[in-house]
Amino acid sequence: xxxxxxxxxxxxxxxxxxxxxxxxxxxxxxxxxxxxxxxxxxxxxxxxxxxxxxxxxxxxxxxxxxxxxxxxxxxxxxxxxxxxxxxxxxxx
Amino acid sequence: xxxxxxxxxxxxxxxxxxxxxxxxxxxxxxxxxxxxxxxxxxxxxxxxxxxxxxxxxxxxxxxxxxxxxxxxxxxxxxxxxxxxxxxxxxxxxxxxxxxxxxxxxxxxxxxxxxxxxxxxxxxxxxxxxxxxxxxxxxxxxxxxxxxxxxxxxxxxxxxxxxxxxxxxxxxxxxxxxxxxxxxxxxxxxxxxxxxxxxxxxxxxxxxxxxxxxxxxxxxxxxxxxxxxxxxxxxxxxxxxxxxxxx
Numbered sequence: 001x002x003x004x005x006x007x008x009x010x011x012x013x014x015x016x017x018x019x020x021x022x023x024x025x026x027x028x029x030x031x032x033x034x035x036x037x038x039x040x041x042x043x044x045x046x047x048x049x050x051x052x053x054x055x056x057x058x059x060x061x062x063x064x065x066x067x068x069x070x071x072x073x074x075x076x077x078x079x080x081x082x083x084x085x086x087x088x089x090x091x092x
Numbered sequence: 093x094x095x096x097x098x099x100x101x102x103x104x105x106x107x108x109x110x111x112x113x114x115x116x117x118x119x120x121x122x123x124x125x126x127x128x129x130x131x132x133x134x135x136x137x138x139x140x141x142x143x144x145x146x147x148x149x150x151x152x153x154x155x156x157x158x159x160x161x162x163x164x165x166x167x168x169x170x171x172x173x174x175x176x177x178x179x180x181x182x183x184x185x186x187x188x189x190x191x192x193x194x195x196x197x198x199x200x201x202x203x204x205x206x207x208x209x210x211x212x213x214x215x216x217x218x219x220x221x222x223x224x225x226x227x228x229x230x231x232x233x234x235x236x237x238x239x240x241x242x243x244x245x246x247x248x249x250x251x252x253x254x255x256x257x258x259x260x261x262x263x264x265x266x267x268x269x270x271x272x273x274x275x276x277x278x279x280x281x282x283x284x285x286x287x288x289x290x291x292x293x294x295x296x297x298x299x300x301x302x303x304x305x306x307x308x309x310x311x312x313x314x315x316x317x318x319x320x321x322x323x324x325x326x327x328x329x330x331x332x333x334x335x336x337x338x
Contacts, residue, residue: 037271037321044267049259070259076252077259081267 038085042078049074099288101281105208124204125212132193132206136186161189165323172327176334184330187216188323195276195315199308207318208276210269217269220326228333239336268325275318279311 053070057063111122143158151159165185169177177184191207198205206212228236240257241250286304290297 040267040271040274041263044270045259045263048263048266052259052262070255073252073255074259074263077256077263080256080260081263 038082041081041085042075045078045081046071046074049077099285099292101284101288104204104280104284105277107209125206125209128194128197128204128206129190131197132190135193135197136189168324169327172324173331173334177327177330180330184323184326187220187326188319191216191272191322192316192319195319196312198276198280199311199315205276205280207272208280210273213269213273213322214265216322217265220268220329221265224329224333227330228336231334232336236333236336239332264329268322272318272322275314279314283307283311 049070049072050067052074053067056066056070060066107123107125109121109123110127113119113121139154139161140158143154143156146152146155148155162185165188166181169181169184173180194206197203198208228239240254240261242253242257245253283304286300286307289300290304293300
């Protein structure tokens with residue numbers, strides 16, 4: 001066979017390329033992406049807490065009790081979100 | 093032209109009506125936003141029609157691109173959701189391609205960036221949120237509510253933990269949409285401002301010009317990255333709905 005040598009060398013090259021590329025591994029996200037992810041999480045949770053508090057207060061006419069309570073809960077949720085994102089980033 | 097007129101970074105996000113369509117009191121006019129949405133869909137279709145028209149074993153450039161994007165999303169879905177996610181592939185794939193092309197078309201001068209409007213991204217995120225919640229309840233029944241009360245937490249902490257978990261859950265679509273929109277809005281505004289500096293400084297304008305070129309490269313990266321982040325977070329939410337115990 002004429003092509004035997006060629007195929008052999010091709011096989012070797014393929015194996016080399018496979019070793020270098022380590023498949024299945026995604027590139028880690030860039031630092032900007034990480035930072036944006038975390039900042040937005042905390043603000044979004046606070047905003048949701050604030051809106052829920054305002055809605056309840058408007059409904060029961062008890063301003064500002066529920067705004068305060070839900071803003072604090074929202075801050076807690078924001079920290080929880082950041083904690084989860086940081087945990088998932090660490091895993092990668 | 094006065095200097096104040098040159099730097100007007102918000103003007104590019106203005107919505108203009110191209111054709112007036114009104115049904116009753118409902119205003120559904122065809123705007124520049126709708127036009128560029130159609131352009132994004134057209135670009136996606138063009139990529140795949142051109143790329144997959146030949147179907148050769150040794151792929152050409154266009155075929156390579158379309159196969160690469162398919163593999164990219166398929167691998168992402170398999171890694172994040174597992175085999176159960178297979179049935180959601182068409183949705184995830186169209187979502188990625190649409191946002192990707194909206195972001196990229198917006199980088200061309202004199203175009204309009206659809207994803208820089210919060211209402212567009214929030215419509216996407218809200219739709220995903222509702223769909224994922226329904227999928228969660230369909231697959232797990234009322235057991236899906238367990239995600240609001242993680243196991244191993246003492247009962248007296250429940251009144252504190254459950255509202256926090258609910259707020260955390262409700263904040264998902266907001267963080268998802270604000271992230272994409274804010275990135276696009278901020279990036280395009282900065283590009284516009286620095287482009288204005290070049291004209292204002294005259295001969296000295298080469299300094300902001302160099303910076304603008306670098307910034308444009310960064311903006312290109314962000315356009316791709318934000319489409320990727322939006323899609324991968326959708327996959328993660330989908331995974332949470334399909335396997336709430338993890």
